[in-house]
Each structure stands twice: as C-alpha cells, then as structure tokens.
Amino acid sequence: MKTRHRVVVIGGGFGGLAAAKALRRAPVQVTLVDRQAHHLFQPLLYQVATGVLSQGNVAPPLRDILRHQHNTDVVLAEVDEVDLERRIVRCALLDRTWELAYDSLIVAAGSAQSYFGHDEFADHAPGMKTVDDALEVRGRIFGAFELAELEEDAARRAAWMTFVVVGAGPTGVEMAGQIAELSRYSLRSNFSRIDSATARIVLLDAAPRILQSFDEHLAQRAAAKLGQMGVEIRTSTLVTGMDAAGIDLQTRNGAERLAAMTKVWSAGVQASPLGRLLAAQAGVEPMRSGQIPVESDCTLPGHPEVFVVGDLMALGRLPGLAEVAIQSGRHAASQIRRRLAGDAQARPFRYRDLGSLAAVSRYYAIGERGRTRVWGFAGWLIWLVVHLTFLTGFKNRASALFHWTISFFGRSRPERTITAQQVFARQALRGGALRG
Amino acid sequence: MKTRHRVVVIGGGFGGLAAAKALRRAPVQVTLVDRQAHHLFQPLLYQVATGVLSQGNVAPPLRDILRHQHNTDVVLAEVDEVDLERRIVRCALLDRTWELAYDSLIVAAGSAQSYFGHDEFADHAPGMKTVDDALEVRGRIFGAFELAELEEDAARRAAWMTFVVVGAGPTGVEMAGQIAELSRYSLRSNFSRIDSATARIVLLDAAPRILQSFDEHLAQRAAAKLGQMGVEIRTSTLVTGMDAAGIDLQTRNGAERLAAMTKVWSAGVQASPLGRLLAAQAGVEPMRSGQIPVESDCTLPGHPEVFVVGDLMALGRLPGLAEVAIQSGRHAASQIRRRLAGDAQARPFRYRDLGSLAAVSRYYAIGERGRTRVWGFAGWLIWLVVHLTFLTGFKNRASALFHWTISFFGRSRPERTITAQQVFARQALRGGALRG
Numbered sequence: 096m097k098t099r100h101r102v103v104v105i106g107g108g109f110g111g112l113a114a115a116k117a118l119r120r121a122p123v124q125v126t127l128v129d130r131q132a133h134h135l136f137q138p139l140l141y142q143v144a145t146g147v148l149s150q151g152n153v154a155p156p157l158r159d160i161l162r163h164q165h166n167t168d169v170v171l172a173e174v175d176e177v178d179l180e181r182r183i184v185r186c187a188l189l190d191r192t193w194e195l196a197y198d199s200l201i202v203a204a205g206s207a208q209s210y211f212g213h214d215e216f217a218d219h220a221p222g223m224k225t226v227d228d229a230l231e232v233r234g235r236i237f238g239a240f241e242l243a244e245l246e247e248d249a250a251r252r253a254a255w256m257t258f259v260v261v262g263a264g265p266t267g268v269e270m271a272g273q274i275a276e277l278s279r280y281s282l283r284s285n286f287s288r289i290d291s292a293t294a295r296i297v298l299l300d301a302a303p304r305i306l307q308s309f310d311e312h313l314a315q316r317a318a319a320k321l322g323q324m325g326v327e328i329r330t331s332t333l334v335t336g337m338d339a340a341g342i343d344l345q346t347r348n349g350a351e352r353l354a355a356m357t358k359v360w361s362a363g364v365q366a367s368p369l370g371r372l373l374a375a376q377a378g379v380e381p382m383r384s385g386q387i388p389v390e391s392d393c394t395l396p397g398h399p400e401v402f403v404v405g406d407l408m409a410l411g412r413l414p415g416l417a418e419v420a421i422q423s424g425r426h427a428a429s430q431i432r433r434r435l436a437g438d439a440q441a442r443p444f445r446y447r448d449l450g451s452l453a454a455v456s457r458y459y460a461i462g463e464r465g466r467t468r469v470w471g472f473a474g475w476l477i478w479l480v481v482h483l484t485f486l487t488g489f490k491n492r493a494s495a496l497f498h499w500t501i502s503f504f505g506r507s508r509p510e511r512t513i514t515a516q517q518v519f520a521r522q523a524l525r526g527g528a529l530r531g
Numbered sequence: 532m533k534t535r536h537r538v539v540v541i542g543g544g545f546g547g548l549a550a551a552k553a554l555r556r557a558p559v560q561v562t563l564v565d566r567q568a569h570h571l572f573q574p575l576l577y578q579v580a581t582g583v584l585s586q587g588n589v590a591p592p593l594r595d596i597l598r599h600q601h602n603t604d605v606v607l608a609e610v611d612e613v614d615l616e617r618r619i620v621r622c623a624l625l626d627r628t629w630e631l632a633y634d635s636l637i638v639a640a641g642s643a644q645s646y647f648g649h650d651e652f653a654d655h656a657p658g659m660k661t662v663d664d665a666l667e668v669r670g671r672i673f674g675a676f677e678l679a680e681l682e683e684d685a686a687r688r689a690a691w692m693t694f695v696v697v698g699a700g701p702t703g704v705e706m707a708g709q710i711a712e713l714s715r716y717s718l719r720s721n722f723s724r725i726d727s728a729t730a731r732i733v734l735l736d737a738a739p740r741i742l743q744s745f746d747e748h749l750a751q752r753a754a755a756k757l758g759q760m761g762v763e764i765r766t767s768t769l770v771t772g773m774d775a776a777g778i779d780l781q782t783r784n785g786a787e788r789l790a791a792m793t794k795v796w797s798a799g800v801q802a803s804p805l806g807r808l809l810a811a812q813a814g815v816e817p818m819r820s821g822q823i824p825v826e827s828d829c830t831l832p833g834h835p836e837v838f839v840v841g842d843l844m845a846l847g848r849l850p851g852l853a854e855v856a857i858q859s860g861r862h863a864a865s866q867i868r869r870r871l872a873g874d875a876q877a878r879p880f881r882y883r884d885l886g887s888l889a890a891v892s893r894y895y896a897i898g899e900r901g902r903t904r905v906w907g908f909a910g911w912l913i914w915l916v917v918h919l920t921f922l923t924g925f926k927n928r929a930s931a932l933f934h935w936t937i938s939f940f941g942r943s944r945p946e947r948t949i950t951a952q953q954v955f956a957r958q959a960l961r962g963g964a965l966r967g
Contacts, residue, residue, distance in 0.1 A: 132677060133948050149585035151946035156673075158721040159947070168723045171677045188681060237592075241568060242606045245624060285594040287604045463920045490937050490945055497933050501926050509926055510587035511595070512569050514663045 112403030262362030546841030582944030698798030
C-alpha cells in the first residue's frame with residue numbers, strides 16, 4: 096500500500112490554519128507544527144491587553160479547532176531547520192528533537208515584532224504579537240494607574256499617567272483608542288487620589304500621517320475621532336531612545352524627551368527567521384524585512400513542493416493582513432489537491448481584496464473596500480459582524496459577543512485581572528529603577 | 532472639625548471585603564490594603580486551573596467592586612508590620628514604604644498554602660490559593676497532555692498521563708473530578724498518539740477518608756462518584772518526597788513511588804505570617820497553624836480596636852470557609868458601627884452555619900446544612916445557585932453562567948489558553964530534568 100502524500104504545515108496562524116482546514120478532504124496526511132498550542136486571532140489581541148477579552152477568547156487550542164479533522168495531526172514544537180534536499184523539517188521541544196518528512200511543505204511561520212534594530216526597546220515597550228505580550232501590556236497599563244495612585248511626586252505621577260503607543264497602524268490606533276476609553280470611562284471612580292480621565296495618551300508615528308495603509312480622508316476622520324477622545328497624535332516623529340521612565344523622540348522641531356512609564360510597540364514586523372534559513376538554501380535573496388520572494392503560485396523558486404504563505408511571503412505588494420494569509424494558505428492547499436488529482440499546472444495566486452477595517456472607539460470604526468469607504472457607527476457595525484464571523488469557533492464568537500456587550504454597553508472591563516508574574520515584579524526586574 | 536474615625540482593613544478576600552462593604556454607610560473613612568489588585572473568589576479557582584473560567588471571572592478588581600463606596604480607598608501594597616501601640620500599619624510596594632494610621636483595624640490577611648514543613652514540594656506541586664497558582668496549574672495540566680503526545684517511551688508517557696492531587700478536601704475533590712472530566716470528554720479527539728481518556732488521576736489524603744469535614748455517608752457517595760469517573764482514591768497515604776518525575780508515598784503497606792509529572796497540592800493551609808507578628812506584639816500565643824486566638828467578639832486580646840477575622844482568626848472550632856470570613860468580617864464592621872453610635876458593649880460573634888458544598892463533577896455535587904444532606908443533581912443545582920449568588924458583581928455572574936453553559940452542556944473548555952511564561956519554560960526551569 097502506498098503511503099499517503101504527507102503535507103507538513105509550519106505555523107498555526109491564519110495562513111497555516113487555513114491551509115490545514117482546506118486539506119480536510121484531500122487524500123493527504125497533514126501535520127501542523129506550531130510552537131504554541133493555540134491559534135491566535137491577532138487582530139483582537141489589543142482587546143486582551145485592555146481588559147475586554149480573555150486570552151481564551153482569542154487563542155483557541157489548535158487541537159480543539161482541528162479535532163474532527165482525522166487526516167491532521169498537531170505537533171507542538173519549534174521548527175529549527177528545513178532540509179529542502181532531504182525534504183525534512185527538524186523540530187525541537189525542550190530537550191527533544193525529531194524530524195518530520197514531507198512530500199509537500201507549507202511554510203506559514205509569520206512574523207514577529209520588529210524594533211528596527213533597537214531590540215533593547217523590547218524591555219520597555221512590549222509588542223503586540225503573542226498572548227504573553229497582551230497579558231504583559233495589560234499588567235503594565237492597569238498597573239500604571241495603581242502606581243500613579245500611590246505616587247506623591249507630581250512629575251512621577253504624570254509619568255505613570257502617560258501612555259505612549261509607538262506605531263499608528265490599525266493596531267496602534269485601536270490600542271490608543273482603547274486606553275483612552277478605559278481611562279475616561281471604565282476606570283472612572285476607581286481611584287481616590289488620581290483622576291484616571293486625565294491620563295495622557297500619545298500615539299506616535301514616523302510617517303507624516305496615521306493609518307498609512309488607509310485612504311487619507313478616512314485616516315483624517317479617525318484622527319479627528321482620536322483627538323476628540325483626547326489622544327495626542329504625533330506624526331513625523333521618530334523614536335531614538337527608550338528607558339524605563341521615558342522615551343526620546345526626534346521631531347521636526349528637534350529632539351524631545353517624553354516622561355512615560357508605559358510604552359507599547361506596534362510599529363513594525365519582521366518575518367520569521369525561518370525565512371532567511373529557507374532563502375539561503377533555495378538560493379534566493381530574502382527581502383530586507385526577511386520575507387521570501389515566491390513564484391506567482393506561492394512556491395519557493397526551484398521548489399514547487401514548498402509553499403510560502405502569509406506574512407513570510409513576498410509577492411507583489413500584498414499587505415500583511417490576516418486575509419492575505421488565509422487566501423494564500425488556501426491557495427497552497429488547492430494547488431496540492433490539484434496536483435494530486437493529476438493537474439500539474441501552476442496557477443497564480445490572486446488576492447481578492449476584502450478591504451480593511453480599524454476600530455477607533457466603541458461605536459466608531461473606519462473601513463474601506465476598493466473605492467467604498469465607511470466610517471462611524473456604520474463602520475463599527477461592519478467591524479462587529481466581520482470580527483464575529485472570522486473568530487474561530489462558535490463558542491469564541493458567543494463569548495466575544497458577550498464580553499463586548501459588557502464592555503461596549505456597560506463601558507466596563509470584564510478581564511482586568513493581572514497576575515503577580517505579569518506586573519510589578521517583572522516591570523521592576525526589567526525597568527531597573529522604577530522611580531526613574 | 533473632628534476627623535473621621537479611620538478604619539484600616541488588611542486583606543481584600545472574603546473577610547476584608549465583607550467588612551469594608553458593611554462599613555459603607557458608617558461615619559468612617561475606610562482604607563482597604565491588599566497586595567493584589569483583585570478580590571479572589573477562591574472556591575472557583577480550580578475551574579480557572581482546568582480551563583472552565585477565565586481569571587477575570589473569579590478575580591474582579593477591588594477598586595471596581597468598591598468604586599461607588601465613597602468613604603473607601605483601596606491601596607495596593609504589602610503590609611510589612613502593624614504597630615499596635617502607635618496604631619499604625621506599615622506598607623510597602625516595590626521600593627516605597629509608607630504608614631497608615633488607624634483608629635480601628637480589621638485584620639483579614641487570610642491564609643496561604645501549607646506544605647507541612649516541606650516547602651521544597653512547592654516547586655513540583657503548585658497550590659491553589661492565587662490566580663498565578665491556577666494559571667500555572669492550567670499550564671501544567673494541559674501541557675502534560677501535549678508532552679505525553681510527543682513522548683515515545685511508554686513509561687515516560689505514562690508519567691505525563693498521571694495526575695496526582697494531594698489533599699482530598701473540597702478543592703482536591705473538585706480538582707480531581709475536573710481533571711477526570713476534561714481528560715474523558717473535553718480533550719477527546721484532540722490527540723493522535725495518546726488517548727486522553729486513559730489518563731490516571733490519583734487523589735491522595737493522609738486521612739482515612741476523603742472530605743473529612745463532610746458527613747461520612749455523603750463523602751462515601753462522592754467517593755463512589757469519583758470512582759465511577761475513574762479517579763483512584765488513596766486514603767491513609769502520606770507524601771514523603773517529591774521531584775519533577777514523581778512522588779514518594781508512605782501507605783499502610785509500606786513505601787511506594789508513583790511516577791507522575793503533574794502534581795497539585797491542596798492539602799493544607801497556614802495563616803498569614805502577619806498573624807505571628809500581631810500575636811507577638813499582643814503577647815498572645817498563636818496556634819500551631821499561625822492563627823490568632825481572639826476574644827469572643829473577634830478582637831485581639833487587650834486590643835479592642837483590633838479585629839481579626841476569617842482564616843487568620845482562631846475562635847472555637849470554626850472551619851476555614853468563605854462564609855466564616857464573610858460573617859466575621861461583617862461582625863467586626865457592626866461592632867465598629869455600634870461603638871461609634873455610643874454602644875460600647877462587646878457582642879460575641881455567632882457563626883450561622885449555612886452549610887457546605889462540593890462539586891464532584893458536572894451535574895453531581897454533595898451538600899449538607901445542619902442535618903440536611905443533599906447529593907447528585909439536586910446538590911449540583913444548589914451548588915450552581917449558591918455560587919452564582921455569591922460571585923461578586925453581576926457581570927461576573929453572567930459571565931460564569933455563560934462559561935458553565937459552554938463547559939457543562941458542551942463538555943468543552945473555553946479557557947484552555949496557556950502562555951509561554953506559564954508552561955514549558957517554567958516547568959523546565961523548576962523541574963530540572965523534565966525527562967525524569
């Protein structure tokens with residue numbers, strides 16, 4: 096008996112999960128490898144950080160999602176290496192290492208936060224890419240109000256009450272909007288010595304405007320809404336340094352220091368290091384971001400059995416969106432299915448733009464699709480429906496809707512709990528002198 | 532103008548929170564000090580550990596609970612010392628220390644896990660007293676199945692599939708029951724190489740029977756139900772040693788070694804160290820458990836202005852229940868109110884026994900109140916109503932009910948997400964050689 100065609104999928108994010116699901120009825124044996132046990136609905140991670148959602152809402156276990164898919168195994172492991180010649184993926188977990196042989200490989204390893212060469216910023220400004228990041232940011236945000244409440248020195252109190260979000264893409268905008276909402280509404284009457292509503296929220300970007308990927312008029316509307324909510328927008332502003340107590344900026348008017356204990360980084364991404372490893376073996380030059388240039392059908396040049404999808408793939412000027420990852424993952428799966436059915440012709444991947452959305456505050460979002468633009472409450476309703484539809488699994492959808500009802504109508508935050516390991520101890524360890 | 536009577540409450544658990552709430556309309560200024568920002572509904576902590584509830588469901592922020600209580604401040608700090616003579620509480624947070632002066636003091640500092648002199652067990656068998664504990668246990672339980680799935684050696688796989696719960700009080704019984712449920716039902720079809728339903732769950736106790744505080748017939752019913760679910764009960768069994776890979780036991784038949792990677796400790800509690808500090812100053816002898824013997828009105832001998840309530844209080848043979856803490860906290864508050872109204876007579880605290888409950892599995896709980904006993908589905912309905920009633924805040928009630936609907940009807944676990952910091956890294960660091 097001939098063994099089944101073996102497909103290894105590296106990464107259980109949007110791209111890898113979509114590929115694995117699309118192979119459900121194919122005559123293949125699928126192995127999905129990820130170093131986390133869960134899929135992650137990254138577009139809502141900022142809501143975990145700001146106390147709206149629990150980690151369970153956005154990070155369902157991969158095994159549970161795929162439990163009824165009998166041709167698919169989930170392996171929890173870190174991929175160390177891919178041997179393109181022997182067609183083997185080397186994995187490790189703790190002190191164990193092992194090999195997975197493949198006939199087809201789908202690499203959907205995604206991207207990590209990029210600090211543009213300043214990795215030391217990571218200690219002071221966590222990113223927004225993992226559940227750990229989100230819980231740490233949650234601890235820092237809510238912890239900052241606690242410490243402001245205790246602080247007697249006015250300047251230090253102001254530093255605890257200042258929140259800087261670096262990077263004004265959708266995640267940065269959503270994060271700044273949520274910090275504004277929680278300080279203005281959710282935390283109201285919680286403190287005795289401080290007025291949480293006076294928190295200063297600064298949204299920085301090196302670009303001349305926020306939401307660069309959006310239409311300019313929409314971005315202006317979002318900026319106006321953020322301004323109304325009290326978010327200070329600083330564009331054309333570069334971050335040149337950072338420490339526990341503040342952030343150094345380079346603006347058009349010269350250098351400036353901002354005293355701020357809490358910083359969040361959402362400025363850039365870099366492709367998974369697996370990209371460079373693969374590129375070197377295949378003899379292709381990776382992009383500066385670490386992405387791999389692929390053929391029009393998403394395959395690695397010279398290796399039609401290897402697909403690179405999602406954030407790791409450089410193809411045209413496709414943006415780093417969940418939707419690109421999902422569609423390219425499905426494309427890889429359909430190519431594999433076709434080949435096994437005897438159709439060897441490479442079909443180019445065509446991205447169907449479903450548009451993009453950004454939620455500025457409760458009841459206010461912007462969105463565009465082709466030439467259609469939407470904003471305000473209408474945009475927010477679309478945001479709500481789209482996010483509910485795309486959340487994985489009925490129970491996560493129901494649970495998120497429930498949490499949103501509490502948060503948006505009640506202006507309350509059901510998930511504010513911070514643990515000892517998240518907050519003060521870690522902040523003290525990392526930041527050195529907390530008192531600046 | 533005379534300043535208001537100052538009440539300092541140490542601890543935001545059941546006792547301290549009940550006391551603070553009962554002072555809502557009293558002509559006093561209340562300061563509630565806790566080292567955590569949240570209250571904790573400890574009786575449901577085992578559900579956070581087993582993926583049913585999120586931490587937000589059981590740990591609402593103290594500030595949020597008390598936000599409309601204008602005579603009350605919440606201070607996040609660790610209490611280092613109480614100066615009974617000067618009537619001052621010394622607090623610290625990070626590198627700051629400060630003093631809180633009181634006219635009346637309510638000490639509700641509660642209890643921590645006790646390892647009966649074997650603190651080294653804590654590395655291998657986390658307790659069940661804090662949100663951090665629960666999240667760590669969650670990571671260990673779900674992580675053990677992941678590692679069993681990867682393990683090729685049969686003996687080691689069996690060790691990953693063996694779960695030992697030490698201590699067969701209500702928490703131990705509930706924990707063992709939940710591990711059985713999740714392995715038999717929730718994780719079904721999640722794994723390819725292992726059958727999660729074959730997990731071995733061992734519930735140990737040094738006493739000759741489980742649920743010592745309950746009526747013997749009820750405990751027998753609970754034991755029979757646990758047996759049906761596949762939980763092995765080992766009574767009259769002492770733990771003599773522990774390491775990453777297993778646990779050493781002393782039974783009636785001699786010494787025995789059990790290979791088990793996952794251990795949970797719910798065997799004993801010890802009073803907060805604050806108890807001994809207070810006892811030394813007041814010149815009273817603390818109990819062996821660290822509890823402080825108090826007068827019949829819950830005051831510290833010789834110090835009618837200091838109340839000791841909840842787990843820290845030794846008064847008659849009252850059990851360490853949430854209800855005792857709540858009632859004694861309220862009693863302290865009412866004594867303070869009466870004194871301020873000119874009634875100086877000390878009234879003894881009388882505990883009104885509302886009974887106790889333990890949930891063995893979904894749809895099966897036992898309960899007793901006075902001579903009335905209840906078990907099975909009827910017991911479970913009472914368990915459900917009581918826990919919903921006592922959960923703090925409408926949104927936590929609604930949210931818990933929602934999670935229970937998913938978990939009990941659907942047999943699913945909405946909160947299985949484990950973070951990097953919780954699991955493998957920590958386990959590896961702590962346990963040394965994970966491969967035993």
